[in-house]
Amino acid sequence: MLETEGENSRSLHLLGVIAGLEGQVKEAVAYLSQAVKLNPNNPEIHSNLGLALKDNQELEAAIKHYQKALELKQNYAEPYNGLGKIFLELGKLLESQQYYEQALKLDKNHANVHFGLAIILLKQGNFIQGFIEYEWRWKKKDFISPNFSQPLWNGSNFNGKTLLVYTEQGLGDSIQFIRYIPLVKKLGGRVIVKCNQAGLKLLFTTVSGIDDLFVKGEKLPDFDLQIPLMSLPRICGTTLETIPAEIPYLSIPKSTHFQISSAPEKNLKIGICWQTSSNTKTSQKRSCQVKYLQQILSIGKTNFYLLQKEVSVADLEWLNSQTKIHNLGSYFNDLADTAAAIKQLDLVITIDTVVAHLAGALGKPVWVILNFDSDWRWMLDRNDSLWYPTARLFRQAKIGDWDSVFIELKQAVIEFL
Known part of the structure; x- marks a missing residue:
């Protein structure tokens, strides 16, 4: 009987983890809740149930299961990471930071923890340290790093060379940080930009300092150096006082003639x-x-x-x-x-x-x-x-x-x- 319960809890635990990875949050909670009942002293199950409950916005229940996981296994980084995330979501940055720091004592290379700390620092306006921590995004499982053999640009003058800047995240991120291109252009030679989404290409033809634009799938010309777009604030040493905020830095492409329907003149x-x-x-x-x-x-x-x-x-x-x-x-x-x-x-x-x-x-x-x-x-x-x-x-x-x-x-x- 005990053996069967042990096997069942392992199966339910696995099903719960898979459901969570596939974004089926309610199913994950159901499987992991059953697994915890069968095996209440397993810290991993409690931790994974904490994650599923957090994804289902049941934050108080998630906190309890993360804390139970730590009761059962003190030197366990994952529940500290989970608690850091929850308290960040609740706007309690001090508690969140303490949990993240505790996690790093146990696993100094935990990419998600470093990334969580980056968010706290950036929210508080500590851009220098925050953007350094933000580089840990490349070590996260959900980030796909491009395989360029060319070296990463370090911010020094690149006269006579070609630098590739590539967008890496959502449309909003790309629009926000493309403002750095004119600053980059002042430091050297050719600047080419590769967009990860085709919708950006026409819009970015209006950005000053871009010598050539490409979209994912197009063959790139030869280049000497490369840098992801969202690393530019770190490279440029951006602080609250030095955010490049000269607007507008985008305009309407000449080939675009979209007209809105008219409204009464004074409206x-x-x-x-x-x-x-x-x-x-x-x-x-x-x-x-x-x-x-x-x-x-x-x-x-x-x-x-x-x-x-x-x-x-x-x-x-x-x-x-x-x-x-x-x-x-x-x-x-x-x-x-x-x-x-x-x-x-x-x-x-x-x-x-x-x-x-x-x-x-x-x-x-x-x-x-x-x-x-x-x-x-x-x-x-x-x-x-x-x-x-x-x-x-x-x-x-x-x-x-x-x-x-x-x-x-x-x-x-x-x-x-």
């Missing part, structure tokens, strides 16, 4: 976006329900332009019943079209950060709606952004609280009018 033209792309891990907590838009739709002398491409059937039905909303998203062919639409608006209000980066890079007034556990680049407790002088930030006061954000937004739109 304020506002672009809106209330959801992030559904294929990101954090899309649920970084999106709000369409009903919240009611708060601002009721304001007079305004017309609204929908900037997101992805809209659910139910949301679309509701939007079609609104006379003041023009659905632009479904007509966009690429990011250059989105940029051209933004250029014609008076204000952009967005939860989606790709749209936020785009509006900010174009120098448009942009109001960014942030969930409680917002990304490091928006820092802590600020309502402005050092990266984008035209941005204003609206933050959740507590996890899941969109009501207070939209009350504040409504008042701000009335004042803006």
Whole structure:
């Protein structure tokens, strides 16, 4: 009987881990909960259940299982890493840092822990140390490192040579950090840029300092040195005082002629976006329900332009019943079209950060709606952004609280009018 229970708990543990890796969070919680009942003294099962519960946003239960794992096995880095992540999400940075540091005492090369520490440091504005820790992203399992034989550029003069800068993460990251290219160009010869997403190519033809642009899959010419785009703040020694924030640093490509539908002349033209792309891990907590838009739709002398491409059937039905909303998203062919639409608006209000980066890079007034556990680049407790002088930030006061954000937004739109 005992042998069977042992075998069952091993099988359930394995099934739970696999479900978690495949993003089936509820299934992972179910399997691992059963495994823990059969084998309550196994620290690994408790730790993996902690991870599954965290991914399912059951944070208090996750904390308990991580702590139980540490009770059973004191020198165990993984639960400390998990607790570091949870307290970071709860906005308790001091506790988070302590857990991360504890994990590093046990495993000094734990890439996820170093990366977590990077986020804390960057949120606090400690860019020098934060961007050094941020280099650990290449050691994380979910990061695929390119195999270039050319050496990594160290920031020194490269006169007479060709430097490849390549984008490596999401569209928003690429738009935010492409601002460094003019600074890089001042240090040497040719600068070529390889985009990991084809949608960036046309948009980036408007960035000064790029000699040639390529997209993933295209054959690259010979080059001497290489650097990932998001390593440029470290290479340039960026501090809060030296963020390159001269805007606009993007413009509309000459070949793009996207026109928005007209509105009554005196009406304020506002672009809106209330959801992030559904294929990101954090899309649920970084999106709000369409009903919240009611708060601002009721304001007079305004017309609204929908900037997101992805809209659910139910949301679309509701939007079609609104006379003041023009659905632009479904007509966009690429990011250059989105940029051209933004250029014609008076204000952009967005939860989606790709749209936020785009509006900010174009120098448009942009109001960014942030969930409680917002990304490091928006820092802590600020309502402005050092990266984008035209941005204003609206933050959740507590996890899941969109009501207070939209009350504040409504008042701000009335004042803006």
